[in-house]
Amino acid sequence: MLPVSDAEATILNLVKPLDHQRDTEIVDLLAADSRILATPVTSPLDFPHWDNSAMDGYAVRYEDVQHSSEEKPTVLSIVEEIPAGYQPKSTIQAGQAARIFTGAVMPKGADTVVIQERTRQEDNRVFILTTPKLQDFVRHKASFYQAGTPLLPAGIRLNAPEIAVLAAAQCPQLNVYRRPRVAIFSTGNELVTPEKPLQPGQIVDSNQYALAALVRESGAEPLILGIVKDEPIALQEVIVHAIANADIVLSSGGVSVGDYDYVDKILESLEAKIHIRAVEMRPGKPLTVATFPTCTDAINRVYTKHSTLYFGLPGNPAAVLVTFWRFVQPVIKKLAGIAEGWEPVFLKVRSHDELRSDGKRETYIWGRLNLTDGVYEFYKAGGSHSSGNLINLAQTNALAVLPVGKTLISAGDEVQVLQIINA
Template sequence: MSTWSEAGPRTVEQHAAAVAALLGPTGTETVPLADASGRVLAEDLSAGVALPPFDNSAMDGYAVRAAELAGASESAPVELPVAADLPAGRTDVPALEPGTVARIMTGAPVPEGADAIVPVERTDAGTERVRITAAPEPGAFVRRAGEDTTAGAVLLTAGTVLGAPQIGLAAAVGRPVLPVRRRPHVLVLSTGSELVAPGEPLQPGQIYESNGTMLAVAVREAGATAELLSFVPDDVERFRAVLADRASGTGPDRPDLVLTSGGVSAGAYEVVKDAMTGHGVEFGKVAMQPGGPQGCGRLDLGGTSVAVATLPGNPVSSLVSFEAFVRPALRAAMGHPAPARPVVSARLAGELSSPAGKRQFRRGVLDATTGTVAEVGTAGSHLIAALARADCLIDLPAATTSVADGEPVAVWLLDT
């Protein structure tokens, strides 16, 4: 069987499938409602109570017997005694006697015997006796028990992404916690002896390390958890020792995935490639630009192994590779119903050329008003300032060599 490098470049789809195969479905954990935002529901949510749980008033006003107010109008008001005050939250609600009304607040239980609510605006707002100037229909402004949902009904299905409305619904049926899919834990490493932590003085030949922080944030934005480990110099033995120490742990700190950037090209001093080749991780090319050099597999560390995805070191290549391969794999592992970025069609503003045989991802800005997209910066994989201004990626197929002004292109939305 030939290795990846011998078989030639992979397509983007082939490598995405290889990375996704490293991460199986995550398990289930229970979290408080306040911590459930953005998580994926692991089990169906059923209603423990009906909503509303009892007939209640939709208005501030008066609970009445509709038949007793037939014919009431501005010119012929009906006056009745007020027998009770019913604020929201009252539990000892007396039945409504014939010939009386009860002053009632929004959300308060409708008393037995009443079949309608008259809004306070259609009365003189009396507290002992009240003059009513409208004849209500039976059921007017009454929220019926079970009108929203019945007890036992399935409210949310497993796989639902939880936002404010879904969490509010869970609270409304009395659920203090929810079962959700566990977030994958990602250990993010950047390598390179030329890297210096931001804030430290630079020596000639050194650059500030940016990929680690950028990728850790991208991991968290995808819904997983990230641990950023200080970059490891170009030392193979030290690099393997760091990974072996972290992969041998247990519990939530053990990584589901090790994500590296840099050290995967064809040159010398490629520490990631040197440390992992022959130990379960394959390296090769993907027919894309930026982001051609890639690697993935399960790294054998002598008694333990860990899933690894290795990304190129240029910052644009690194983040584009994350978007194409790692982000959808993490979200799929969590059971997210939409692992990939949304893709829309837009008309190109300007012209683009692209090398044959390589799928291009160009940074762009989408104008939703005109339905056009314009490139930001150029194709250089080191131009992170242009990446920071982009809100989308323009996806040019491998067979495309040029796109004319006004032609439709596929656009990956990065801000949703």
């Protein structure tokens, strides 16, 4: 049974990010939200594209207005009005000014903008009532970004700010990594789908639905394979199909030591290398992690052109979510091509409630991070924290972590929490 930190290191070392040439696709900018940029972007445009005004006011020569005040205003002739989108026709000479609006091109000869609140206009004259600073409210060409230099690096997630930058840079199409494919299935004779009436001893398969949502939230594409009975032949057929079509396989159930737990034996029969069989954590002790070699061997019924990472997750619903958040989500993010920031995020916060553990295994207690008087506090979810209880997992956004040997964290004490981030 591996300590959690060793399990994490083992798992993340198995992940090879998608290839920046083979595993990419071209998408339109409007379809690029939350995608991972596969190649760096540069632009042939300067930002700003030209010198322009940051405010509504008057474009002037600083040497004309450098001694202006309310008591002794400088009077200038208005020779042109320059709205945004208009190309100035005049060159500002001594004693002249141009009425200018936010974003408009600065006219030749002008080097400063006086905001309209510090002026008074009478007919075609403007009275400058203040002494501005040289180049006040002028946004200079290329002061934000210089054409031909790196604009956005590869390996970043494209959110609204990046989409805006790319639109402004006239990048209508982008080279992004394809979404990782994650096969999902549940095992167990007792499982049924949500629309079927329950018979005695049956359980609704919630794991498949939870995992599909988690996979989508993590930026990957779920391949739903359904419920598989505890029958070795049927289970092997599904596993072979999964590893042939997915980058990651997630199965829930069948990885403990019961008579009907067949997953590990089938993986071994398919020549998988099993790296982890159990982890020193609660919930989530039974966890199988295996890899399949790159192979296109039809005789052995393994049809894959890439290395596939297999996670045999526990069957209990709370354990499924905890092990996904702890181990699988970082794997998906790293595989997807994110250059940095795919690691789990831990915070030290104050615990609002008393937290207990038997200290034998690293223990994860679910709840919420709330901001109270400017300080983050962890609130333990009410009710039972059994691995079979998924009801109080609703609205969870953090997991408190009690290390091995730690049996009590008192209310008000500091606790380490794993922040649950969907993207």
